[in-house]
Structures are given as C-alpha cells and as structure tokens.
Amino acid sequence: xxxxxxxxxxxxxxxxxxxxxxxxxxxxxxxxxxxxxxxxxxxxxxxxxxxxxxxxxxxxxxxxxxxxxxxxxxxxxxxxxxxxxxxxxxxxxxxxxxxxxxxxxxxxxxxxxxxxxxxxxxxxxxxxxxxxxxxxxxxxxxxxxxxxxxxxxxxx
Numbered sequence: 399x400x401x402x403x404x405x406x407x408x409x410x411x412x413x414x415x416x417x418x419x420x421x422x423x424x425x426x427x428x429x430x431x432x433x434x435x436x437x438x439x440x441x442x443x444x445x446x447x448x449x450x451x452x453x454x455x456x457x458x459x460x461x462x463x464x465x466x467x468x469x470x471x472x473x474x475x476x477x478x479x480x481x482x483x484x485x486x487x488x489x490x491x492x493x494x495x496x497x498x499x500x501x502x503x504x505x506x507x508x509x510x511x512x513x514x515x516x517x518x519x520x521x522x523x524x525x526x527x528x529x530x531x532x533x534x535x536x537x538x539x540x541x542x543x544x545x546x547x548x549x550x551x552x553x554x
Contacts, residue, residue, distance in 0.1 A: 405457065407476055409528055410464035420526065421447055424461070427503075427525050431492045432478070459527070468528040475522060475530040483519045486535050493523045502526065515542045 425436040428449050437448045442462060450458040459476070480486045490505070497503040506522035520534030 406460055407458075407529075408460045408462060410462055410467045411528065412467040413463050413465055415467075416445070416447060416461065416463055423500075424449065424526050427496060427500075431489060431496065431523075461527070470524070470528045473522075473530070475532040477532045477534060480533060480535045483535055483537065486519050486521070486533055489533050490521050490523075493521075493525075496525070500525070504530075506530070515539070 421436070421438070424447060428434040428436060432451070435450045437450065439446050439448045439460070441460070444463060447461040448458050449461065480489070490507075493503060493505055497505060502525055504522075504524040508520055508522070511518040511520070515538065517537045517539075518534055519537065520532055522530040522532055524530045
C-alpha cells in the first residue's frame with residue numbers, strides 16, 4: 399500500500415446553524431488565526447462550508463448541517479502541527495485576542511509534555527466547530543532523531 403495522509407474531516411452541525419452570520423464568523427476567525435480560506439460549496443443538496451488549509455484544498459474541514467449533528471465531545475480533537483514553539487504561541491495569542499471579543503472561543507492551555515525524546519508544546523481551541531483543534535509543535539533534543547519518514551509541504 400502506498401503512502402497515505404489525511405485529506406479532510408467532515409463535521410455535522412445542527413440544522414439552521416450555517417447562517418450567513420455563522421459563515422462570516424467562521425471565515426473571519428479561521429482566516430485570521432490559521433490563514434485558512436472558507437469557501438461555500440454545494441454538496442449533498444446543501445451549501446456546505448469548506449475550511450481549507452491550503453490553496454490546493456488538499457487538506458480541509460467540511461462543515462455540513464444534519465438532523466443528527468455531531469455533539470461536542472470534551473476532549474476529542476483534530477491535531478494541527480506547527481513548525482515551532484513560536485508559531486504555536488503566535489496562534490495562541492491570536493486566539494486569546496479573539497476570546498476577549500467573542501466568548502464562544504474556548505481555549506484549553508496545557509503544560510509542555512516532556513519526555514526524553516520529545517517535548518510537545520500545545521493548546522486546544524474550539525470556536526464554532528463541534529471539535530477542538532490541538533495546536534502543537536514537537537521539539538526533539540539535540541541528537542534525537544525524528545521519524546524516518548514524514549510529510550513535507552513543497553510549493554509548486
């Protein structure tokens with residue numbers, strides 16, 4: 399079997415959630431904080447909202463409405479891997495700024511998870527979606543090798 403990576407995640411929201419105001423709020427928050435684009439897309443006889451991490455839409459979250467919508471779980475999450483501690487901290491600062499003007503922004507701060515081979519620096523954020531995003535970076539001490547294979551983004 400060839401190499402695989404995750405492509406997308408579909409999240410269902412209660413019927414009537416995806417108003418123009420909701421779409422505008424999602425576009426603004428995820429665009430400002432993560433640099434994602436939000437695009438209305440016709441699928442399954444409704445207009446969904448596609449939150450894309452890149453211009454090729456090779457990684458995205460698709461939001462749709464359904465009568466049996468996802469219930470927000472307490473700790474289930476989607477991991478967002480950053481390149482550095484500074485990048486995680488910059489995103490956290492943006493989330494904190496948003497939280498001061500929008501009480502719907504939920505942030506869970508964590509102490510670094512330190513092991514002999516890796517330190518994970520992370521926080522959780524949830525806004526409008528029925529799942530948290532685990533924003534993190536993984537730091538390895540000098541001399542500790544990372545995984546033998548990993549995905550690397552290459553611009554065309």
